[in-house]
Amino acid sequence: AQSVSQHNHHVILSEAASLELGCNYSYGGTVNLFWYVQYPGQHLQLLLKYFSGDPLVKGIKGFEAEFIKSKFSFNLRKPSVQWSDTAEYFCAVNDYKLSFGAGTTVTVRA
């Protein structure tokens, strides 16, 4: 079964800084990859997904992620964060079930 590793447990940054969150999955083959976000007090929601095609995927709220097959990676990026991006971010891979990473807490300071 797939496993998902998220490199950072907690990231703290200032508004307008760039954000990159690392995500690696354990083995190759055809995979569907996702980033989910959980804002404070809200339920988990889909940020973006990759099924096939262009490895650079655009999501909601200015987020994007790049699938690099050779590195088994699916890193999340945002060029300029806002205070409202404070949330917990989860990478996930679909392998006959959706397996999640441990999550990265992102705190954006105004």
Add this chain to the structure above:
Amino acid sequence: EAGVTQSPTHLIKTRGQQATLRCSPISGHTSVYWYQQALGLGLQFLLWYDEGEERNRGNFPPRFSGRQFPNYSSELNVNALELEDSALYLCASSLGQDTGELFFGEGSRLTVL
């Protein structure tokens, strides 16, 4: 359109008791998933039901069980509760098998004393 609804929101039990958590998927969704979110451990996959059948099960002991009803709602039962079962239990639904795009509920917070 109503989202995924879970009940109860909070549940307090003592060790050895049984807990039952309920989930109603989004209308039209046939798949229901259960996850455990314990502090610092991320989301651990528990169970996946589709069309009333158990399709996959995570690495949890048999005292974690569930079922899916004909209306696609689902129930998660945890027997012989242990302290480490204290967690947020999340239910999610999707349109069908294996799409990976899940819609989550708010969760049921289970506290075992």
